[in-house]
Amino acid sequence: MNVMNDSPRRKELTRQAAQLFVQEGFDRTTVRMLAQEMGIKSGSLFHHFRDKQEILAAVIEEGTQNALVIAKAALEQCDNSAEARLQAMARAHLETLLTDRNAHVVALYEWRRLDPEARDHLSHLRDAYEALWEAVIDAALAERLIHGDRFLVARFVMGALNWTVRWYDPAGSRSPDDLAHELVAMITHRA
Amino acid sequence: MNVMNDSPRRKELTRQAAQLFVQEGFDRTTVRMLAQEMGIKSGSLFHHFRDKQEILAAVIEEGTQNALVIAKAALEQCDNSAEARLQAMARAHLETLLTDRNAHVVALYEWRRLDPEARDHLSHLRDAYEALWEAVIDAALAERLIHGDRFLVARFVMGALNWTVRWYDPAGSRSPDDLAHELVAMITHRA
DNA sequence: GGGTCAACCAAGCAAGCGCTAGTGTAAATG
DNA sequence: CATTTACACTAGCGCTTGCTTGGTTGACCC
Known part of the structure; x- marks a missing residue:
């Protein structure tokens, strides 16, 4: 057992692990399966990661x-109007789900498999992301673009978006932009 | 190894299994843990269920x-207006999540652990449930109570509702009725 | 009062699990 | 040239897993 830096090699291994975790689930994915997917033997895996848990956390x-x-990038390069910002966030969320699908499915489904320390560290990251959403929703409420309880609206919207990993087909006819449009239209109270 | 009827004993065992599956996840729940929770030895478990998979399917x-x-009951005893029916469905969904929480969390999180035959059988049941939703949403669209694509609206709404298992606290100040109200208000385009 | 049957148990098997120990080797570093 | 580093290998330990086997118990039935 050795390092735990973020070498490029480790990044690639992490990507491949994400793929397997989605296919099989974390618990059903054995270190031997991971090693085979990575083209090495199972023992060699522990040169890059302290243990199996650390692979999950890395993903x-x-x-x-x-x-x-x-x-953050999407918010920086869009209008200041509440509607534009709402749409930019929704679209960014869906595009991440598309380009980085595996990692996000793992985050959604296997969160509970993290040990307490990893969960604690990662929940700070997640909170930072959700804070972006809440700021955008606050602005939309202030402009009276949407109505209702700040807390509830944020959770309803995130639920609707996260649920898309269950049914959204990137090869289908609908683009992330379309979906973002439809979602914003659905919750928006203007013509 | 024996029967696979639906004896009352089996129902009770199923309920207890659901509890453990929620706490630990399906893969991490061993037959020995299940047996202990049920107050029997692990061998006796296979008198009631063919294998571990069958317990998951039963749950x-x-x-x-x-x-x-x-x-269905909620729809039968409510007004015919699209808004009332929408609200009744949302409220019924949330109440089920409250009273029958364990089974639904398992259905949401462990669906992929089902083997193909069980998945096929159960997806028919799930489709019947989703058909209820789509009928109600169709009616709301026809009345112009809500706008947008039938398919997308249905999935956004179900996503928002299913996501509640992540954050909803039944002991908190909000009732399922409150949540249903807020959700319908959010997507509804009238005063 | 012999037969039936669901329900349970003790014991254990074969397979697979995460992880470790110790070693080899080619490239980078002093 | 000598040493360190990064990465990979083989071999296997200690343990847990889902499930099977072969048998016992006690309530009910004609």
């Missing part, structure tokens, strides 16, 4: 960090 | 069947 950290970066 | 079937019954 989720990678995905969440990307989501944060993308969402 | 999910029970929960989905209950949801169907409750939703």
